[in-house]
Amino acid sequence: MAGGADEPVERLIALMARLPGLGPRSARRAALQMIRRRALLLDPLVAALSEVAETVRECERCGNIATGPLCAVCADPRRATGEICVVESVADLWAMERAGAFRGHYHVLGGVLSALDGVGPEALRIPDLVARAKAEGAREVILALNATVDGQTTAHYIAGELAPLDLTVSTLAKGVPVGGELDYLDDGTIGAALLARRAM
Amino acid sequence: MAGGADEPVERLIALMARLPGLGPRSARRAALQMIRRRALLLDPLVAALSEVAETVRECERCGNIATGPLCAVCADPRRATGEICVVESVADLWAMERAGAFRGHYHVLGGVLSALDGVGPEALRIPDLVARAKAEGAREVILALNATVDGQTTAHYIAGELAPLDLTVSTLAKGVPVGGELDYLDDGTIGAALLARRAM
Structure with missing residues (x-):
């Protein structure tokens, strides 16, 4: 709760801060933006990320x-x-x-x-x-x-x-x-x- | 498929590029990093994002x-x-x-x-x-x-x-x-x- 947000939100911010190009502060802004723009960002991101996590693999032929x-x-x-x-x-x-x-x-x-x-x-x-x-x-x-x-x-x-x-x-x-x-x-x-x- | 990735991955990249602090190129690098570090990033992010999407609301008292x-x-x-x-x-x-x-x-x-x-x-x-x-x-x-x-x-x-x-x-x-x-x-x-x- 160090940052003023509830624990699930803080956990999301901590994970996002590990992505290349995002630091702790920009991860916080990105999380806030996602929560504000729920229909435009948060819900589609949940769906896209879940689909990628479920389906992603290595191409059998080329390794892509x-x-x-x-x-x-x-x-x-x-x-x-x-x-x-x-x-x-x-x-x-x-x-x-x-x-x-x-x-x-x-x-x-x-x-x-x-x-x-x-x-x-x-x-x-x-x-x-x-x-x-x-x-x-x-x-x-x-x-x-x-x-x-x-x-x-x-x-x-x-x-x-x-x-x-x-x-x-x-x-x-x-x-x-x-x-x-x-x-x-x-x-x-x-x-x-x-x-x-x-x-x- | 313009970027060489499959459609679900391209969709994820396009959504991530809308976050503040990430452009199209850094969104691409972030997505690739997530897929590479599956256990460390992708799976935990899916869980954290889903939990936030399901539970997030406005505090009845203060608006946080x-x-x-x-x-x-x-x-x-x-x-x-x-x-x-x-x-x-x-x-x-x-x-x-x-x-x-x-x-x-x-x-x-x-x-x-x-x-x-x-x-x-x-x-x-x-x-x-x-x-x-x-x-x-x-x-x-x-x-x-x-x-x-x-x-x-x-x-x-x-x-x-x-x-x-x-x-x-x-x-x-x-x-x-x-x-x-x-x-x-x-x-x-x-x-x-x-x-x-x-x-x-």
């Missing part, structure tokens, strides 16, 4: 967040272009989708190779990627990894694993700032880097 | 947000000090509570008098306040209204209405910056202004 066996990207037949775009995280996949420049499928690694943190190829679903590229007869694998040391090391490792297959391996064009991360880039830069991608 | 007939402040017997602190909004009540300097009860007006917006005394529960101060035999009514023109006009009007009663009417000490609003002040300033309150 899904609400069925396949995510919306994989389930869309128009996107079976024979191109697979490899990204580090779901946030990066969403950043690519916001840019709107890629119309194929994705493969989410869930991280990058890191000797220091003991992350090897199996943890990143790289054998999965190779098997999938083979089974789907992919024409091209685009490595859209962050322009960090670990990201580029991972890209080179994957390119090596895919070399025996009959497909093009490409990487995002230089244009991604060195040391920068996809999720923070503007859409135009991501789109330009994708269009200017080069064979690896 | 409550989860029962009375809010936590009004239900606490140790706070029956004979002092009533009048605030404009629930956000201001919470700001007073954070300062921790007041141990009595509150009265939330829900706004300030405004000829321009056609807000009169009845809309602000001012007759309620007078009746309540009389019925509860209050010793003191502290007017903790924002130091804006409308706030101070409202304070003077309320002081006039309470004048016939046998109680002290006080206002927060100067110390609140002119034109400033309670909810944005640091706790120390609010506490100091309350301690140095003066008879009106």
Whole structure:
């Protein structure tokens, strides 16, 4: 009751303050706003959050967040272009989708190779990627990894694993700032880097 | 599906982006974080939000947000000090509570008098306040209204209405910056202004 609200409201505020982008004070304002705008915010949020909690899972094919066996990207037949775009995280996949420049499928690694943190190829679903590229007869694998040391090391490792297959391996064009991360880039830069991608 | 996520997830993101302090991009990051930290964030948030949506209401006595007939402040017997602190909004009540300097009860007006917006005394529960101060035999009514023109006009009007009663009417000490609003002040300033309150 330290903040003047009843215990369930304080509990909600404490949870919201843990979300990225919200501190204790903005969580308080957000909670108050939700309670004030009950029909517009609180009730729809309860419904949306419950539905997501009940249905959310990992896409069986690409590792994106899904609400069925396949995510919306994989389930869309128009996107079976024979191109697979490899990204580090779901946030990066969403950043690519916001840019709107890629119309194929994705493969989410869930991280990058890191000797220091003991992350090897199996943890990143790289054998999965190779098997999938083979089974789907992919024409091209685009490595859209962050322009960090670990990201580029991972890209080179994957390119090596895919070399025996009959497909093009490409990487995002230089244009991604060195040391920068996809999720923070503007859409135009991501789109330009994708269009200017080069064979690896 | 514009952002790469399934429709229920996109709906959640769109709702979260309407909260104060979150834009479309931070709503996306917050949603992703919730889904990643399922046990720590998503499930507890569903429970907390559902409980708030089911139980939240207005305190019958003071107008604070409550989860029962009375809010936590009004239900606490140790706070029956004979002092009533009048605030404009629930956000201001919470700001007073954070300062921790007041141990009595509150009265939330829900706004300030405004000829321009056609807000009169009845809309602000001012007759309620007078009746309540009389019925509860209050010793003191502290007017903790924002130091804006409308706030101070409202304070003077309320002081006039309470004048016939046998109680002290006080206002927060100067110390609140002119034109400033309670909810944005640091706790120390609010506490100091309350301690140095003066008879009106």
